[in-house]
Amino acid sequence: MKQEKMRQALSAAKHRCDEMSKKLTQKRMQILEVLLEGSRPMSAYELTDAYNDVAEHPIKAMSVYRILDFLVSVQLVHHLRSANKFMACNLTHGSHIHQLSFFLICTCCQRVEETEASQNIVDALRQHIDNTQFSLMNSQFELTGLCRQCQQKRTEGTNDSIRCSRLAPDTTNESS
Ligand SMILES: [Zn+2]
């Protein structure tokens, strides 16, 4: 992530915490920074290692878990339950809290794109779920597939595509 973009993201994060009367301590900010820096979601242990690689004072995984709990609670970080990994929110603009998020997870390169559902989808889904009298605890959708780059690699038949083909359903017409 470019320095300027990182500064903006961290300042938006601070703003979010201020508005919620929560404290974005130095450590919390540093953990968020490591997540923003990485292009893929990380497990708490991967995050601990990445942090300790650059930090002056090492941190324990236990503390990272606590910090992640906090960051998830203020929606600066999302917990992808299907993979048990964490990613920084890409939709942090000021105090905006999203209601319904779709996470498009590429099974080949593990990159994740976060998109927000439009209001009418949110309303329709809420109505539908209300009708079933089911009480929703979280509204996060994790969908798996192939990102655009991986689809491209696949049609070009590069080595990566062979690795991908084991993980994702085949959508091309190649004969096997
Ligand atoms: Zn988000």
Ligand SMILES: [Zn+2]
């Ligand atoms: Zn991909």
